[in-house]
Amino acid sequence: MPSNTSFRKKQPKDDGSSWEQPLEEIRAQQRLIHAPNVTDPGYIRQKANNKLWVRERISALLDPESFVEVGSITGRPVTNENRGLESFVPANSVTGWGKIRARKVFVTADDFSVRGGHADGGIGMKAPYGETLAMRARVPLIRLLDGSSGGGSVATYLTLGATYIPGLAGLGRSMDALAVVPVVSALLGPVVAISHFSVMVMGLSQLFAAGPPVVKQATFEDLSKEALGGWEIHATNGTVDNVATSEQDAFLQIRAFLSYLPSSIFDLPYVTESTDPAHRREEELLRIIPRRRARPYDIRKLVKLIVDVDGNPYNEVSSFFEIGQTWGRSIVTGFARLTGYPVGILTSDCMVNGGQYSGSAIDALGSQKTAKFLTLCNHFGLPIINLVDQPGFAIGSIAERTATIRHGASAMAALYQATIPIYTVILRRAFGVAGGAFADPDDGATTRVSWPSGDWGSLPLEGGIEAAYKRRLDATGSPEARDKLMNELLAKFEDVRSPTKTANQFGIEEIIDPRDTRPLVCEWVSHVYGHLLPQLSASKQALHGLEARPSAGRGYKL
Incomplete structure (x- = not known):
């Protein structure tokens, strides 16, 4: 977007004794770049689509006055022999350092008003260079994406006078950054995204490998951008994590997400002050499981009764920040705090994938969500509170067609291979292979307790009795007689079904009062942060040949 020409200033005379004139030339270019040209078609189109301009986005995301630009005059100045600097066509990527709650981050932001944000409009790999800076400085990387398709425009061929073999546009550097620092993306237009956390704005952003004109040519589908790759598609298939109602909402979610994570894999997550006492006991927990x-x-209500009531900048009434609520809905994942210490929350929603006894059975998407979340927590060293109510893998023709077992194996592998501490609380069901994987994720070494509502086995009794006593049940002769026999068999098994019987044989380590859950997990997480996580952090630093340095302790206040 050519910048406004209203900032021309008369240049001072140069007597050759100072550097003021070159500095003023630089400042003149910066003034043009920092002010939008409201008559430019690109800027007009941006505002017509109810979008913020790139520098408005940066201001809305970061702490006030904290942005320090890198590459502030990258672009093409347009000069007049007599009048000097006339206008400026900037690169379509704005990059620089900033702060979120006084914590350093690096931002790369697309300027869609310049050549639609295409990678071909970039200059000198500016955005990938910024990603390298973030990785080396070991600070979170935030991408504000609007048009970063990774491709470009065929018009570039005419400018170059030739076509070219497409490069990866810095993808290798992006992968390097993902291995070291938190990478988050706000999808604010037609884009693609690779990151640890991505948030899509309703009605504003789309995500696809190729836009409607290319799709129409290749597949004969005549689709709008929204129909091809809108939020209703990608927020339900797991391509993006969260959905925002506005750009400001997306920025708030990014700020919240980063508040739970360390600045890099070599540091500990930031710990905040909490006013919520560790010894708080909620009477409602005694009755929440029917x-x-x-x-x-309501599993979300249960979670919020256990975790801190403060400490989430996105939701002031609970520290629980859910990730992926709109996809893989049998599984519930998110971050929370316990007396200020960040933790991951992994559990199930018994209201999803219904059936009298099979609600929350884990399906293909739920398995993918589990594996992705565990990988994220393991990568950045967040201990996990694992609240188990798992009836097993989803069954039936749909489950088989969607490769539930294959994806389930990935979830089980992620559970078993996790090196972060896990505290497991069996709330209710733990059946079959999936139930076993969640209830005993590291093969007997996990910290584990159960509520008195615990119910487990190779099969749920109701379905297991149907299978084991099928001939007797079928031979009863009438539905009434069948129901009577079924109830008699259930009563026969009810006594051995009690979790107390399992505890008598040390098959479960401890059955606790649900009201004691918060005090117990708070004590556990304090020990984890004080004794276990520093060792894991030191091991990562040693593995990468880095000198050990103090990790973050109690950090900023929200």
């Missing part, structure tokens, strides 16, 4: 096993309950 005595009738087929009845559902």
Whole structure:
């Protein structure tokens, strides 16, 4: 977007004794770049689509006055022999350092008003260079994406006078950054994204490998951008993590997400001050799991009764920040705090994938979500609170067609291979292979307790009795007689079903009062941060040949 020409200033006379004139030339270019040209078609199009301009986005995301630009005059100045600097066509990527709650980050932001944000409009690999800076400085990297398709425009062929073999546009550097620092993306237009956390804005952003004109030519599908890759598609298939209602909402979610993570894999997550006492006991937890096993309950309410009531900048009434609520819905994942210490939350939603006894059965998408979240927490050293109510893998023709077992194997592998500490609380069901993987994720070495509502086995009793006593049940002769026999068999098994019987044989280490859950996990996480995570951090530093340095302790206040 050619910048406004209203900032021309008369240049001072140069007597050859100072560097003021060259500095003023630089400042003149910066003034042009920092002010939008409201008559430019690119800027007009941006505003017509109800989008913020690139520098408005940066200001909305970062702490006030904290942005320090890198490459502030990257672009093409347009000069007049008599009048000097007339206008400026900047690169379509704005990059620089900034702060979020006084914590250093690096930002790369697309300027869609310049050549639609295409990679071909970039100069000197400016954005990938910024990603390298973030990785080397060991600070979070934030991408504000609007048009970063990684491709470009065929018009570039005419400018170059030739076509060219497409490069990866710095993809290798992006992969390097992902290995070291948190990478988050706000999708603010037509884009592609590779990051640890991505948030898509309703009605504003789309994600696809190729846009509608290319798709129409290749597949004969005549689709709008929204129909091809809008939020309703990608927020339900797991391509993006969260959905935002506005750009400002997306920035708030990014700030919240980063508040739980360390600045790099070599540091500990930032710990905040909390006003919520560790010894808080919630009476409601004693009744939240229904005595009738087929009845559902609100798992998010249960989580919020355990974790800190403060400490989430996105939701002031709970520290729980959910990730991926719109996809893989049988599994619930997110971050929370316990007396200020960040933790990952992994659990199930018994209201999803229904059936009298199979609600929350883990399907293909739920398995993918589990593996992705565990990998994220393991990579950045967040201990996990694992709240188990897992009836097993989803069954039936749809489950088989979507390769539930294959994706389930990946989830089980992620559980077993995790090196971060995990505290497991069995809330209710743990059946079959999937139940075993969640209830005993590291093969007997995990810290584990159960609530008195625990219910486990190779099969749920209701379905297991149907299989084991099928001939007797089928031979009863009438539905009434069949139901009577079924109830008699259930009553026969009910006594051995009690979790107390399992505890008598040390098959479960401890059955706790649900009201004691918060005090116990708070004590555990304090020990983890004080004794276990520093060792893991030191091991990572040694593995990468780095000198050990102090990790973050109690950090900024929210």
